[in-house]
Amino acid sequence: MLKRKMMDTLIEWKEKKSKECLLIVGARQVGKTFIIREFAKQNYENIVEINFLAEPKFMKAFEGSLKMDAIIRELSLRDESIRFIEGKTLLFLDEIQECGDARTALKFIAEDGRFDCIASGSMLGVAYKSTRSIPVGYERQIEMFSLDFEEFLWATGYDDVRIGYMKEYYEKREKIPPSINDVLLKKIREYAIVGGMPSAVNIYIETNNFGLVHKEQERIIASYRNDITRYLSVPERTKVMDCYFSLPQQLAKENKKFQYSTVEKGAKARKYDNSLDWLRDAGLIKFCYNVSTPEFPLPAYIMRDYYKVYATDIGMLISMYGFKMKEEFYNNTLKGPAKGGIYENLIADIFLKKNLPLNYYKPSENKQEIEFLLTEKGAVVPVEVKAGRGKTISLDEFIKRFDPPYALKLISGNVGEIDKKLTIPLYMAMFLE
Structure with a gap:
């Protein structure tokens, strides 16, 4: 496995974060998804991964209320295997540029505080469909590049x-x-x-x-x-x-x-x-x-x-x-x-x-x-x-x-x-x- 400096950044975020989600941006295929998965495996008992490009059905889960309980309910309706364990779950929202409402939801996920959340996207600023509002103060945005x-x-x-x-x-x-x-x-x-x-x-x-x-x-x-x-x-x-x-x-x-x-x-x-x-x-x-x-x-x-x-x-x-x-x-x-x-x-x-x-x-x-x-x-x-x-x-x-x-x-x-x-x-x- 390639050693990436981003792993240290993710660990630091987990240890020091208050109420904020992490948003990792960057060009396609620089390794965002891979490193987040590896970080999740090493640091969480439970992982909920949603890829809006591969499974657009999950976009509808963010069309109504963006409170955490509503999100859990809507996601579980679309995949019965999804489980959330308080304090032990990482919610990973991949290809978030496909679902503007999911980015808005980062504010409410952060405010709730029961579950850690990392989002990633490759075409941010290019492809947001309809974002109700940017979660200023509730997301920490980091740009990831290919290997240095x-x-x-x-x-x-x-x-x-x-x-x-x-x-x-x-x-x-x-x-x-x-x-x-x-x-x-x-x-x-x-x-x-x-x-x-x-x-x-x-x-x-x-x-x-x-x-x-x-x-x-x-x-x-x-x-x-x-x-x-x-x-x-x-x-x-x-x-x-x-x-x-x-x-x-x-x-x-x-x-x-x-x-x-x-x-x-x-x-x-x-x-x-x-x-x-x-x-x-x-x-x-x-x-x-x-x-x-x-x-x-x-x-x-x-x-x-x-x-x-x-x-x-x-x-x-x-x-x-x-x-x-x-x-x-x-x-x-x-x-x-x-x-x-x-x-x-x-x-x-x-x-x-x-x-x-x-x-x-x-x-x-x-x-x-x-x-x-x-x-x-x-x-x-x-x-x-x-x-x-x-x-x-x-x-x-x-x-x-x-x-x-x-x-x-x-x-x-x-x-x-x-x-x-x-x-x-x-x-x-x-x-x-």
Whole structure:
């Protein structure tokens, strides 16, 4: 079984919660249902699982009164095996986006307090049919992603001791032994190809076969197509698909700001804005916003009309380039502009799964760009991503102009430090905060 950090989050919720239900959101097939079931098996004597997509008959149980006794009565009418044991039952409402009234019911389930409740959904913000009201104050919402790089390391045989050993080199700013560094640089390229979708990771662990992994990634993308078809009208679904499958071209440009003209020649934002919002709400993409001024606090300077778009799973992005490209990427022989965009999305993947905000700095079309901005103790730290070991003109200019406490350069190389510039291997992005 894949070890997931979400398990610790679920345990913490059970131990510390007051009157609140838990709502876990995220893209399809990132492992939400599996981890909730495992948590339930380990922590509850009794489980009541309702899947509104698989068994729509249960939607009617939430059409009338939403008091807990009424819900118990209505659910038991539709399945005689359902039992509720006070203090020992977890009610798991899966695919809750299919039943808006069930989300409203979270307030009353929480107020009742006799039974714990976790809900999960994949298309929240996209597919709610008719929600009477959002249970503000009675639900704790958490976004779940596919496996992050550390979870991938766990899955492929690394324990916390070995990972901690690597972290010591980062904290001490010392070069990691070259033989170990080379292995880990290859390991993060391996992660980029496989990605973090649990089914793809499991196939890789069991077979070591990149071809079978690619087939699984194609299956997952086909399921995304099905969702787009299911939830959208014909004109809208075409626009959403065009935007999603333009990501490889968007990230291969020198200026990686999302451009609608890449989707369709001469296209304007008003035609496709809703399509990107849909993909974001479905958990398939994240926006990385430009800031007008790289000063703390960054949210004060975000420019909402200037953004890059990254896939939420690096493996899904790389699969869109086709299978033949994977060998070149794995062997670090890939050339051309696409390489830089892939490595940027790899770091975006690591950052978003650490719950770090995605922001960048590009003051104008003709000036250099800083790929990411982090904050530390009220100061902004620039992060430049290099697929190779090239010069850092953008970073040098940023240091000269804004005098950050230090600057980060992520490369396919080793740890090094010159003045304010700290160079670290790409995989050490997992240690950034």
